[in-house]
Amino acid sequence: MNQINYLFKPKSVAIIGASRIPGKVGNIILMNYLNEGYPGKIFLVNKNADSIMGMRSYRRVTEIKERIDSAVIAVPAEVVPAVMEDCGKAGVRSVVVVSGGFSEIGKTDLQDQIAGIAKKYGMALIGPNCLGIMDSRSRINTLFLPSYKLAKPRVGGVSFIAQSGAVGSVILDMIAGEGFGLSKFVSYGNAAGLDETDLIDYLMEDEETKVIVIYVEGIKNGRKFISMANKFKGKKPVVILKAGRTEAGSKAAHSHTASLAGNYQTNEAVFRQFGFTIANDLSDLLYFAKIFESEGEPKGNRIGIITNGGGVGVLTTDAISSSKGITLGELSKKTAEDLRKVMPVLVNIRNPLDLAGDADDKRYHDAISMMMEDPQIDMLVVIILFQTPGGDSRLASELVNMKISSDKPMVALSIGSAYTEMHKMMMEESGLPVYDSPRSVALSLEALLSFYQFRKGC
Amino acid sequence: MNQINYLFKPKSVAIIGASRIPGKVGNIILMNYLNEGYPGKIFLVNKNADSIMGMRSYRRVTEIKERIDSAVIAVPAEVVPAVMEDCGKAGVRSVVVVSGGFSEIGKTDLQDQIAGIAKKYGMALIGPNCLGIMDSRSRINTLFLPSYKLAKPRVGGVSFIAQSGAVGSVILDMIAGEGFGLSKFVSYGNAAGLDETDLIDYLMEDEETKVIVIYVEGIKNGRKFISMANKFKGKKPVVILKAGRTEAGSKAAHSHTASLAGNYQTNEAVFRQFGFTIANDLSDLLYFAKIFESEGEPKGNRIGIITNGGGVGVLTTDAISSSKGITLGELSKKTAEDLRKVMPVLVNIRNPLDLAGDADDKRYHDAISMMMEDPQIDMLVVIILFQTPGGDSRLASELVNMKISSDKPMVALSIGSAYTEMHKMMMEESGLPVYDSPRSVALSLEALLSFYQFRKGC
Numbered sequence: 001m002n003q004i005n006y007l008f009k010p011k012s013v014a015i016i017g018a019s020r021i022p023g024k025v026g027n028i029i030l031m032n033y034l035n036e037g038y039p040g041k042i043f044l045v046n047k048n049a050d051s052i053m054g055m056r057s058y059r060r061v062t063e064i065k066e067r068i069d070s071a072v073i074a075v076p077a078e079v080v081p082a083v084m085e086d087c088g089k090a091g092v093r094s095v096v097v098v099s100g101g102f103s104e105i106g107k108t109d110l111q112d113q114i115a116g117i118a119k120k121y122g123m124a125l126i127g128p129n130c131l132g133i134m135d136s137r138s139r140i141n142t143l144f145l146p147s148y149k150l151a152k153p154r155v156g157g158v159s160f161i162a163q164s165g166a167v168g169s170v171i172l173d174m175i176a177g178e179g180f181g182l183s184k185f186v187s188y189g190n191a192a193g194l195d196e197t198d199l200i201d202y203l204m205e206d207e208e209t210k211v212i213v214i215y216v217e218g219i220k221n222g223r224k225f226i227s228m229a230n231k232f233k234g235k236k237p238v239v240i241l242k243a244g245r246t247e248a249g250s251k252a253a254h255s256h257t258a259s260l261a262g263n264y265q266t267n268e269a270v271f272r273q274f275g276f277t278i279a280n281d282l283s284d285l286l287y288f289a290k291i292f293e294s295e296g297e298p299k300g301n302r303i304g305i306i307t308n309g310g311g312v313g314v315l316t317t318d319a320i321s322s323s324k325g326i327t328l329g330e331l332s333k334k335t336a337e338d339l340r341k342v343m344p345v346l347v348n349i350r351n352p353l354d355l356a357g358d359a360d361d362k363r364y365h366d367a368i369s370m371m372m373e374d375p376q377i378d379m380l381v382v383i384i385l386f387q388t389p390g391g392d393s394r395l396a397s398e399l400v401n402m403k404i405s406s407d408k409p410m411v412a413l414s415i416g417s418a419y420t421e422m423h424k425m426m427m428e429e430s431g432l433p434v435y436d437s438p439r440s441v442a443l444s445l446e447a448l449l450s451f452y453q454f455r456k457g458c
Numbered sequence: 459m460n461q462i463n464y465l466f467k468p469k470s471v472a473i474i475g476a477s478r479i480p481g482k483v484g485n486i487i488l489m490n491y492l493n494e495g496y497p498g499k500i501f502l503v504n505k506n507a508d509s510i511m512g513m514r515s516y517r518r519v520t521e522i523k524e525r526i527d528s529a530v531i532a533v534p535a536e537v538v539p540a541v542m543e544d545c546g547k548a549g550v551r552s553v554v555v556v557s558g559g560f561s562e563i564g565k566t567d568l569q570d571q572i573a574g575i576a577k578k579y580g581m582a583l584i585g586p587n588c589l590g591i592m593d594s595r596s597r598i599n600t601l602f603l604p605s606y607k608l609a610k611p612r613v614g615g616v617s618f619i620a621q622s623g624a625v626g627s628v629i630l631d632m633i634a635g636e637g638f639g640l641s642k643f644v645s646y647g648n649a650a651g652l653d654e655t656d657l658i659d660y661l662m663e664d665e666e667t668k669v670i671v672i673y674v675e676g677i678k679n680g681r682k683f684i685s686m687a688n689k690f691k692g693k694k695p696v697v698i699l700k701a702g703r704t705e706a707g708s709k710a711a712h713s714h715t716a717s718l719a720g721n722y723q724t725n726e727a728v729f730r731q732f733g734f735t736i737a738n739d740l741s742d743l744l745y746f747a748k749i750f751e752s753e754g755e756p757k758g759n760r761i762g763i764i765t766n767g768g769g770v771g772v773l774t775t776d777a778i779s780s781s782k783g784i785t786l787g788e789l790s791k792k793t794a795e796d797l798r799k800v801m802p803v804l805v806n807i808r809n810p811l812d813l814a815g816d817a818d819d820k821r822y823h824d825a826i827s828m829m830m831e832d833p834q835i836d837m838l839v840v841i842i843l844f845q846t847p848g849g850d851s852r853l854a855s856e857l858v859n860m861k862i863s864s865d866k867p868m869v870a871l872s873i874g875s876a877y878t879e880m881h882k883m884m885m886e887e888s889g890l891p892v893y894d895s896p897r898s899v900a901l902s903l904e905a906l907l908s909f910y911q912f913r914k915g916c
């Protein structure tokens with residue numbers, strides 16, 4: 001069994017540095033496990049306590065005479081090597097070292113030491129200097145962040161890997177705010193043990209992961225990365241945001257995590273060669289993750305647009321027509337005739353199809369089902385402006401129903417504040433991806449098509 | 459006095475087609491005037507009523523023996539000419555015809571007729587087939603939209619012109635959701651009377667308008683537009699989103715509003731020639747409006763970045779370095795020395811300046827004030843990730859204080875869901891523009907610099 005599995009699916013965990021004091025790292029992690037209902041065994045370790053919040057606490061992990069699949073270590077850096085030795089002796093299978101104070105402040109010796117201990121005992125190691133791991137299904141959560149400051153995503157298919165804790169937490173919060181679902185999250189920090197390549201390798205074989213999303217400042221081991229990427233070429237969508245694309249950015253990245261960002265053009269060429277989807281901004285990363293989580297392979301590149309706002313239909317037409325690869329489909333004769341029979345006389349039968357501001361669930365239903373059946377349409381963009389007379393919860397529900405019964409990619413576009421946001425969340429949580437601008441829709445459909453075309457060629 | 463002024467600043471208004479029935483256009487408009495506390499005189503006109511909701515109602519506008527600055531007409535299309543004749547005879551100075559059923563369904567004769575009546579009596583005419591006018595200061599609001607479906611922006615300096623009602627309402631809702639302020643809003647529909655050129659001309663001289671934002675599908679009169687643009691070259695920032703940029707989009711625009719989109723390359727060249735800022739997406743329109751509303755002329759193109767998340771600092775460095783015109787500044791020797799004295803030892807003194815995740819209001823205060831005084835820094839991007847330990851309301855307040863006392867452009871970048879959104883709204887409403895991605899910050903600073911450089915050359 002892959003040792004990494006113990007990190008995500010441990011049957012038992014030890015929290016080393018567990019604390020009763022609210023706000024302390026060892027307390028936040030303990031509270032995470034309790035609050036999220038982690039179903040496995042929890043062992044607490046604190047060298048100064050026999051009991052924490054009414055639970056038994058051990059002075060050393062070696063005192064625990066049961067099997068421990070994973071240990072989270074939240075103790076001062078200088079104590080970590082001794083604690084890890086204990087873990088090795090106790091047969092702990094994997095460790096997450098959240099403590100900082102290693103190579104990021106020049107203490108490479110200390111870091112090499114813990115890497116050596118992990119190796120000696122065959123323990124999988126995440127960290128040090130990281131937020132650690134979250135798994136939405138096993139309810140593992142080592143992230144020591146105040147829970148009121150960031151929302152938690154629902155269970156889903158996106159697995160996210162970030163070197164940086166801050167970027168990681170921002171993206172988690174964004175995923176939750178957008179309403180789409182997370183499988184696994186890893187902030188791996190200094191990567192003394194496992195690095196981004198090992199994690200991608202693991203997630204490629206992980207059935208709970210539909211799309212892998214990565215934020216990196218530098219690839220630790222280029223040769224290993226390429227060998228992994230080659231092995232899994234086209235297996236799953238991988239979205240990558242690489243910081244340090246420019247000379248100034250590269251210098252800043254080096255100052256931040258001592259990453260050698262490398263020549264970005266070289267990096268980008270490698271990513272493309274293996275079919276990775278390249279994000280140029282944090283927002284694009286989110287857009288791409290969203291479409292890959294919810295949509296499968298499109299049969300072709302022809303887009304249909306349905307709208308209740310003419311102007312946004314035109315803007316979306318522009319965005320799609322300016323994209324590479326995707327194009328607007330022409331309605332087949334049959335679809336045009338069928339639509340003409342049921343649409344109000346003022347609705348012009350063409351693509352984009354403008355249903356007018358008074359369009360209700362019935363009109364959308366007819367339009368979507370007819371365009372979905374059209375052999376000349378491969379993917380559908382459904383624009384719903386909730387500011388219009390017809391924009392209500394019934395319409396949102398109908399779109400979700402249509403999405404469930406559809407076998408072609410279908411995404412929604414809705415733009416606005418509170419009232420719109422409420423409906424977006426409802427649709428998004430029911431599996432209909434919702435975008436907030438014509439540009440983001442077009443970029444995402446382009447990315448979807450591009451990946452599946454790449455895969456066909458593999 | 460410019461007749462258009464009566465549309466925005468009427469001392470008295472008539473609502474023709476006023477209604478007591480909730481949901482009816484003539485009722486929504488009446489309720490708008492009442493609810494928003496319009497301070498002028500309101501006259502109601504309804505051919506079937508002497509009293510509406512306890513207010514006196516007239517059968518015809520000619521029965522009103524007082525001066526009427528503006529009339530809103532919400533009656534069936536075929537009745538509009540007669541009603542407008544009445545308005546002319548009653549000395550009404552301006553009219554907004556919200557009714558549809560004119561050229562957009564082929565009834566160009568009917569439309570020509572009302573255009574002729576407006577001309578005959580010298581009345582300013584907005585519409586038909588439009589949402590009409592909103593003025594956040596005079597509290598004029600003819601928008602017949604359910605108020606729970608879209609938020610209303612605060613008072614501010616952005617004036618927005620849209621041909622399309624749907625796009626207009628979406629953008630109003632977005633402006634409100636973003637928390638920045640509106641001066642005037644016009645949806646002018648079929649433009650039988652005033653068109654986009656007349657409105658831009660008016661807003662260029664309007665002291666309440668700091669930036670003009672336009673959504674158009676076609677320029678009605680190219681020669682007139684160019685003459686206006688030339689007259690006001692560089693006077694105020696104008697942000698323009700032109701739909702129908704592509705061939706497919708242009709066809710869709712023609713089907714939508716019968717606009718002749720024209721050759722986009724030609725349009726774009728004209729816009730650039732007169733220093734207009736071109737938006738390629740709805741989201742860009744918002745970003746640009748925001749920066750022009752809050753920021754003035756930068757002294758140069760050198761950006762300083764302060765962050766509490768290293769990774770987002772690197773991504774922002776990348777975004778700025780990839781932009782045209784703007785660049786990262788190098789800290790002066792004095793600033794570097796001053797910062798070294800007050801910053802924790804782990805803070806690396808450079809640009810971008812990474813204050814670390816535990817940075818509080820004090821550390822931000824020092825960093826901002828020192829970088830603001832640096833002669834080698836012209837504009838400042840302050841990144842605050844509210845997911846970090848230091849991210850709280852006190853920090854948000856401090857940033858607002860620093861913004862108020864600063865004479866260089868300063869924008870914030872914060873990314874996240876509920877907790878972050880709350881703080882973004884607070885900062886935005888206090889005058890600090892907040893962006894949600896590195897890309898949008900860079901694009902906006904680039905647009906700001908570019909406009910003021912253009913202006914210098916005028």
